[in-house]
Amino acid sequence: MRYELYYWPGIQGRGEFVRLALEEAGADYLDVARMPEKDGMGVPALMRFLQNPEAKRAPYAPPFLKAGDLVIAQTANILFFLGPRLSLVPEDEASRLWAHQLQLTVMDFIKEAHDTHHPIASSLYYEDQKPEALRCAHDFVTQRLPKYLGYFERLLARNGGQWLVGAALSYADLSMFQVMAGLDYAFPNALAKHRPAHPGLTSLQRRVAERPRLAAYLASPRRLAFSEKGIFRHYPELDAS
Amino acid sequence: MRYELYYWPGIQGRGEFVRLALEEAGADYLDVARMPEKDGMGVPALMRFLQNPEAKRAPYAPPFLKAGDLVIAQTANILFFLGPRLSLVPEDEASRLWAHQLQLTVMDFIKEAHDTHHPIASSLYYEDQKPEALRCAHDFVTQRLPKYLGYFERLLARNGGQWLVGAALSYADLSMFQVMAGLDYAFPNALAKHRPAHPGLTSLQRRVAERPRLAAYLASPRRLAFSEKGIFRHYPELDAS
Incomplete structure (x- = not known):
């Protein structure tokens, strides 16, 4: 297909x-x-x-x-x-629902990451909602980010530390890699501060990036760069100091 | 079960x-x-x-x-x-994915409705983010609300006008009822303004509420009241004038 x-x-x-x-x-x-x-x-x-x-x-x-x-x-x-x-999730219904549940929580997480730079309206420029963005981002990097990361770190540890779902890589792991990469780009200071408490996610991010097909993709022009037009935007004033 | x-x-x-x-x-x-x-x-x-x-x-x-x-x-x-x-969706995979897609769009919609009163942080009181809420709600009632309602109205019409998925009531219809009821509570002026352009959703809301089991539920103490602690909150200053 x-x-x-x-x-x-x-x-x-x-x-x-x-x-x-x-x-x-x-x-x-x-x-x-x-x-x-x-x-x-x-x-x-x-x-x-x-x-x-x-x-x-x-x-x-x-x-x-x-x-x-x-x-x-x-x-x-x-x-x-x-x-x-694509053989990216175990076949039993319980595992499929669980991977989906994790993915939905990832979607909630990235919506909050996005809204740090657009708390008022997606239709307005960042520059037109900057004071609001500063307040929103402060809450995100100090409260929401560690809460979400802590949740995924715990689940990863409880599943053996290698993968989030079952005994092999699933799309939930790929999505977690993308979240970590996006946070690295958008909030480098905040993520550097939180990394020591999240060794499992740090290791997961590296292992996903090193998979042969993923590594080839990430090095190819098919992988677009992060930028200030996407979900994860690097505005230094929104990051932790 | x-x-x-x-x-x-x-x-x-x-x-x-x-x-x-x-x-x-x-x-x-x-x-x-x-x-x-x-x-x-x-x-x-x-x-x-x-x-x-x-x-x-x-x-x-x-x-x-x-x-x-x-x-x-x-x-x-x-x-x-x-x-x-619960026999609240057709059994074929395509219809199940479609109902789920609609439900996920409903979830996006209600998240935006919620964020009108909490644009900065869920952990803060409304009173501590009121100027931001006023800006956010203005965008919601003038732009986002009609965009979402228009989408669901069109899909309802294209499916014959009675139900959103297939030939019978599905959980997507129940969710749409809940969205309309919540908007009625939180943004009565805005919804009154947009209702004439959305006769299908208005009719759907009424037909769902009149189903015997739903009517009994809605009249029972099991149905909690809308309030200023939930997703849909009636702060008159956030509604259209």
């Missing part, structure tokens, strides 16, 4: 969680909105799905995945669908 | 989406944290799950559902699990 991923070009964003799963599995996929418009791809191809007045099951927003006749949106939902097909 | 729901007592919150599904289905369930501590229930029973140092698959936060040996957290994940068991 050739999958088609649709996500805004130019940023990692939520689409990156899907890319990491597809890349780790060596799946056959097209990153449609990053392909040439002259070939019928690009952002216009993405917009056709969002704006198709006859689409009975239209996405609210990217990312979405086309898999045969199915068009699936919501990052965690896409990974729930892909997990067993 | 007797289900056990664990959620903070005293508020509808995210737990209410699970309650509506259990109630509509006439399921056998215990609302554990609202039961007497002297019987081993109440909030201490809930905290034991959150703080159990040996729980390999511990929830990050309520609500969570105990179903036999399974403990499932994240509202949308709980409904994904319960849907087929």
Whole structure:
């Protein structure tokens, strides 16, 4: 099956969680909105799905995945669908629900990381909500960040310290890698401060990055850079001092 | 199967989406944290799950559902699990993913509704983030609210106007009812303004409320009142004028 991923070009964003799963599995996929418009791809191809007045099951927003006749949106939902097909989750229902539960908690976490720079409205510029962002980010780096990291660190330890779900790598581990990489970029001081208390997550981040397919992907032009247009943005004034 | 729901007592919150599904289905369930501590229930029973140092698959936060040996957290994940068991979703995989996708979009919507009164930090009082809340709520009632409602209205119309998923009521319809009821409570002016453009959702809200089991539930003491402790809070200054 050739999958088609649709996500805004130019940023990692939520689409990156899907890319990491597809890349780790060596799946056959097209990153449609990053392909040439002259070939019928690009952002216009993405917009056709969002704006198709006859689409009975239209996405609210990217990312979405086309898999045969199915068009699936919501990052965690896409990974729930892909997990067993890419052998990135154990097959039993309990483990699939558990991996999904972790992914949903990751999505909550990154929404809070995003909202540090956009606490008032996504439609406004960061510069137009900077005082609010400073307050929000202070709470995030001092309260929310250690609370979330502590939760994932404990679960990782209780599962043996290697992987979050079962006895092998799952998409939850890939997502945790992405969160740690994003925090490294956006909040280097805060993460440096919290790392000593989270050795398991630090080790997980390294082990995921060293997997052959992931390492090749991360070194390739397919891996977009973090930037001040994505979820994780490095505004030094929002980081811990 | 007797289900056990664990959620903070005293508020509808995210737990209410699970309650509506259990109630509509006439399921056998215990609302554990609202039961007497002297019987081993109440909030201490809930905290034991959150703080159990040996729980390999511990929830990050309520609500969570105990179903036999399974403990499932994240509202949308709980409904994904319960849907087929309570006959509140069609059985085919595509429809289950679609209902889940809608539920996840509902969760995004209510998170934004919540953040209007807590844009800076959930740990602070509303009174300590009121200027920020006024800005955030203005964006919500003028931009986000109509965008989300328009999306669900269109999908409802494209599916025939009666139900959001397939040919019968699903948990997505129950959740949409809850969103409309919450918006009615928190933003009566804004919702009154937007209602004429959303006749399908208005009709859906009424039809759900009139279902015999739901009507009985809504009239019972099991249905908690909306209040200024929940997701949907009525602060008149945050509503449209």
